Amino acid sequence: MAERRDVVIIGAGAAGMMCAIEAGRRGRRALVIDHARAPGEKIRISGGGRCNFTNIHAGPKNFLSANPHFCKSALARYTPRDFLDLVERHRIPWHEKTLGQLFCDSSAKDIIAMLLAEMKAAGAELRLSMPISAIEHDGQSFRVGTEHGTVEASSLVIATGGKSIPKMGATGFAYRVAEQFGLAVTETRAGLVPLTLDPATLAAHEGLPGVAVDVVARHGKTEFREAALFTHRGLSGPAILQISSYWREGEEIALTLCPDVDFATVIAAARRENGRQAVQTVLAEHMPKKLAQLLVTELGIDGPLAEQPGRRIDALLQRLRDWRLRPPGSEGYRTAEVTLGGVDTAFLDSRSMAAKAVSGLYFVGEAVDVTGWLGGYNFQWAWASGHAAGGHA
Numbered sequence: 001m002a003e004r005r006d007v008v009i010i011g012a013g014a015a016g017m018m019c020a021i022e023a024g025r026r027g028r029r030a031l032v033i034d035h036a037r038a039p040g041e042k043i044r045i046s047g048g049g050r051c052n053f054t055n056i057h058a059g060p061k062n063f064l065s066a067n068p069h070f071c072k073s074a075l076a077r078y079t080p081r082d083f084l085d086l087v088e089r090h091r092i093p094w095h096e097k098t099l100g101q102l103f104c105d106s107s108a109k110d111i112i113a114m115l116l117a118e119m120k121a122a123g124a125e126l127r128l129s130m131p132i133s134a135i136e137h138d139g140q141s142f143r144v145g146t147e148h149g150t151v152e153a154s155s156l157v158i159a160t161g162g163k164s165i166p167k168m169g170a171t172g173f174a175y176r177v178a179e180q181f182g183l184a185v186t187e188t189r190a191g192l193v194p195l196t197l198d199p200a201t202l203a204a205h206e207g208l209p210g211v212a213v214d215v216v217a218r219h220g221k222t223e224f225r226e227a228a229l230f231t232h233r234g235l236s237g238p239a240i241l242q243i244s245s246y247w248r249e250g251e252e253i254a255l256t257l258c259p260d261v262d263f264a265t266v267i268a269a270a271r272r273e274n275g276r277q278a279v280q281t282v283l284a285e286h287m288p289k290k291l292a293q294l295l296v297t298e299l300g301i302d303g304p305l306a307e308q309p310g311r312r313i314d315a316l317l318q319r320l321r322d323w324r325l326r327p328p329g330s331e332g333y334r335t336a337e338v339t340l341g342g343v344d345t346a347f348l349d350s351r352s353m354a355a356k357a358v359s360g361l362y363f364v365g366e367a368v369d370v371t372g373w374l375g376g377y378n379f380q381w382a383w384a385s386g387h388a389a390g391g392h393a
Contacts, residue, residue, distance in 0.1 A: 002143060002150040005031045007393045009157040010144070010173075012039035012126060014382035015365025015389075016159030017115040022390025023155075024122025030390075031151060032124060033144070035131040040112040041168050042161070046379070051108030053087065054080040054383070055376035057100040063381065064245055064371045066186055070345040071370045071381065074353070078387040080380055090114045099226075101375045135177060142360065154360050155393035157353075159386065161366040162339025163188060170333070174343065174367035181358045184344040186369045190336035191245040194236035195253070195327035204298065205230060211288045216256040217243040225259060230291075234327055241374050244330060245340060255323040261286045263320050267305070267313060275306025279316070295319060338378055342369040352392035353385055362389040 007023045009016045012034035023030040038044075043051055055062070058080050060072045084102065087094055092114060093105035104110050119126060127148075134145035135156070142156040160173045175185045197205070208230035215228040217239040229237035243253055263286075270282045279301050283292035296302070299319065301312050333339070343363045347356055353368070355361040364385040372378040 002152040005029045005151055005153045007031070007155040007157060008033065008142065008144050008151055008153040009159055009393075010034070010132060011157075011159030011161065011365075012036065012128065013159060013161055013365065014040065014043055014115075014379055015161075015386035016157065017119060018383050018386030019157050019159060019362075019364055019390040019393065020124035020126075021115070021118045021122050022387050023393050024119065024124040024390075026391070028155075028393065030122070030124040030393075031153070032119070032126045033130050033132065033146065033151075034126075034128050036169050037129050039126060039128065040115065042165070043112050043115075043379075044108050045168075046108055047103050049108055050103045050106070051111045052097075052101050052103050052376040052379065053094075053111055054083050054102050054380045055100045056080050056084075056096070056102065058372070058377050058380040062373045062377045064191075064340060065345060065369050067345045067369075070348070070350050071384075073350040074384040074388040075380070078384040080376075082387075083380070083383050086118070087111070087114065090117070099375055132173070135180065137181070137358070137361075155362065156360060157362040157364060157389050157393050158367055159364045162342060163333045164190065164336040164339045164366075166333055170339075174363060178343045178347075178363065178367075181355065181361060183347040183355055183358075183363075186341040186344050188339050188341035190330055190333050191340035191371050192241045192337035192374050193244045193330045193332065194231060194335055195234050195240055195244055195247070196329045196331060197234035197325065198328055201325070202232075202234070205294065207290045208294060211290050212237060213287055213291055214258055214260070215239050216259045218254040218256070219243050219246045219251065222246045228255060233331060235325070238374055241337065245338075245371065245373075247327070249329050250326065252324055252326045255325065257291075257320050257323060258286050264317055267317070271305050276304045278303075279305050279308060337374065338371050339366055340371045342367050342371075345369050351388065353389040354392060360393075362393050364389045 006028040007030040009032045020030045020032045092110045130146045136143040141152045144151045158174045209232045212229045216225045224239050224242035226238035228239045280292040280296045353362045365382045
């Protein structure tokens, strides 16, 4: 005999646990199943172990999707303030960092413990180390097969995320379930991911790994102002991760270095006041010394500032304003924070996250074609979409 529940939620991450809480509060007998040995693993490692659990500025403009309007309903009905209220009720100390990012003062484990406590209070059950062997639907109920038996439920929520960070167990499970039930899946690719550079460029940059600098990173009309970090493979840091979600393999990105500095004025003043100093010395007052040296070396600038022809100074200023790089690839799902694309929102109801053509089937969180910026936005989508589904499943 199959075990019976009202709702089965596959995936004990942020969206799945939030869905279970809301469904349980409605009196639904909710069961969360996950193949992992512990719940909320991406919560645990996020934000350097302190969990950037939301962003106070989160809104539809901060998300990528084939349908940019789809996320509006869920985000409007469960806001960053709503989640922060929950955090404060559990007396979890928190702080705001740059750009509206909210973090735990102590540990991301506080958020996991909070969600588990809320699930328990709502009567939702959690079972771990339980891989799914099959999912069937007879038009009335879903049958979820596991190595420990079969569970039947009138509602099934898929909250298994995307493909990012496979070493933590991420797979394309959600996409296979979607396709099994006739829902389309948009193209998926790594997002919020470090970019790689070609061997020749890396060789030229051999002294730069570990060097960080404030930049404006641009791709087309999209730009982000944060730090960039040079690595042994290419480029990382918040600005690069942000722009990676808009970039495609082989496309060009542009960097403005130290955007607060008016280098034309700085160099002109330095030429007047001490033209005997080297150009890299002037630059190194505003950026890491290794980066200053690389720029002058690549542009063939040598000797005192006063001896530099105008064309070389112009070329340097152009490089500082608009350094063009063409990364051939990224580090992929191995280090990507999110998966771009997913279950096509055209097949889902934006208020409930339900599949339009399959009664009782829901998809939430990263599995859906809604991807946020870096900085707590993807957690806010997890909370909001999980809450939306939990209110209907």
